[in-house]
Amino acid sequence: AQSVTQPDIHITVSEGASLELRCNYSYGATPYLFWYVQSPGQGLQLLLKYFSGDTLVQGIKGFEAEFKRSQSSFNLRKPSVHWSDAAEYFCAVGAHYGGATNKLIFGTGTLLAVQP
Amino acid sequence: DGGITQSPKYLFRKEGQNVTLSCEQNLNHDAMYWYRQDPGQGLRLIYYSQIVNDFQKGDIAEGYSVSREKKESFPLTVTSAQKNPTAFYLCATSAPEIQYFGAGTRLSVL
Numbered sequence: 001a002q003s004v005t006q007p008d009i010h011i012t013v014s015e016g017a018s019l020e021l022r023c024n025y026s027y028g029a030t031p032y033l034f035w036y037v038q039s040p041g042q043g044l045q046l047l048l049k050y051f052s053g054d055t056l057v058q059g060i061k062g063f064e065a066e067f068k069r070s071q072s073s074f075n076l077r078k079p080s081v082h083w084s085d086a087a088e089y090f091c092a093v094g095a096h097y098g099g100a101t102n103k104l105i106f107g108t109g110t111l112l113a114v115q116p
Numbered sequence: 117d118g119g120i121t122q123s124p125k126y127l128f129r130k131e132g133q134n135v136t137l138s139c140e141q142n143l144n145h146d147a148m149y150w151y152r153q154d155p156g157q158g159l160r161l162i163y164y165s166q167i168v169n170d171f172q173k174g175d176i177a178e179g180y181s182v183s184r185e186k187k188e189s190f191p192l193t194v195t196s197a198q199k200n201p202t203a204f205y206l207c208a209t210s211a212p213e214i215q216y217f218g219a220g221t222r223l224s225v226l
Contacts, residue, residue, distance in 0.1 A: 009156070032213055043120075043206055043217035044159075051213070090158060094213060102147075102213050103174075106158040 002027045002095050006107035013081050014115045021076040021110050023091030032094030032102065033074040035065055037087045038109075044090065050074065061085070086114045119143065120218035122207050127223045129194065129201055137192045137221045139207035148190040149215065152176060153204040162205075165190055194223065201225060 003026045013019055025031055032051050036044040048059025055067040065076045074091060091107040123138045139148065147166050151159040161174030165184040179198025184190055194201045204222050208215040 004158075034214075036217075041220070041222070043122075043219045044208075046214060046216070049214060102210055102215070103161060103164070104159075104215055106160075108156055108158040 002031075002093055002105050004091050004093050004105055004107035006089075006091055006110050008110045009108070010111045010113065012113040012115060015083050016080050019076075019078045019081045019085070019112070021089050021091075021112070023074045023076065023107060024072050025074065025091070025093045026072065027093050027095065030069075033065075033067060034092040034094065034104065035059065035063070035074075035076050036090045036092065037061075038090065039087050047076070047089075081112075081114055083114045083116065086112055088112070120207060120209055120216060122205075122218035122221050124221060125219070127221055128226050129223060130226050132196045134193055134195050135201075135223065137194070137205055137207075137223070139190045139192065139218060140188055141190075141209050142188065143209055143211065143216065144187070145209035145211045145216075146187070147210045147212065148184070149208040149210070150174075150180070150182065150190070150192045151206045151208065153206060153220075159206065162192065 005024045034049045035047040038044050047063050048057050050057050050067045058064050063078050088109045088111045090109045092104045094102045121140045129135045149164040150162040153159050160176050163182040165171040181193045206220045207218040
C-alpha cells in the first residue's frame, strides 16, 4: 500500500539557518511527489512537484527538493529560512486511483517554527 | 478572480443536524475532491468526483454525502451519522495531476 512518512512532527530553526524536511514514501511504481505548505487556518499551497527527469526540483519561495529513488525519499530544503516560512509542510505522493484521477496520499505534516 | 471558493469559513453543527459545506470553482477542472484534516493526521480523502453526475468514496466516506450536478460545484453534506465531525475540511480540484486547494471550512459541534 502506498504511504508517506514525515518523521519530524515539529522542527525549530533560527532565521537565516538552512532547513531540511524529511519525507519517505512507499509506492510500487515511479511516483508523482509533491510538497505543499499550509499557513494556519488556510488551504494548501503547492511548493514544488516531481514527475520525472531531473531529480533536483526547484519550487517557489526558494525551496528545492531532491528525489532519491534508492532511499525512497523526497526531502525538502531551503538554504536560508525566513520568518515567513513558519508554517506546516506536507509531503504527498500521487497515485492513480480508480482511473485517470490522481489521488494524493499525504504525510502527517511537519510544523516549522522559526526563531528570530 | 479565479480559484476555488469554500464557504462558509466557520460552521457550527448542532446534535442530529445535517450541514452542507460549499465548494465552487471557476478553473474549469474536471476532478474535485473533499479532504478532512485533523491535527497530527494529515489529510484524508472523503469523496472525489471525476466528472459531472459521478463521484466515488474515498477512505473515510461514512457519515458524509456529496453531489456533482454542475462542473463548478461539489457540495459536501456532513450528516448526523458522522459522530465526530469537528475538523477542518478542504476542497480541491485537479488539472489533471496537480491538486489545488481552497481555503477550507472549519466545522465545530455546538
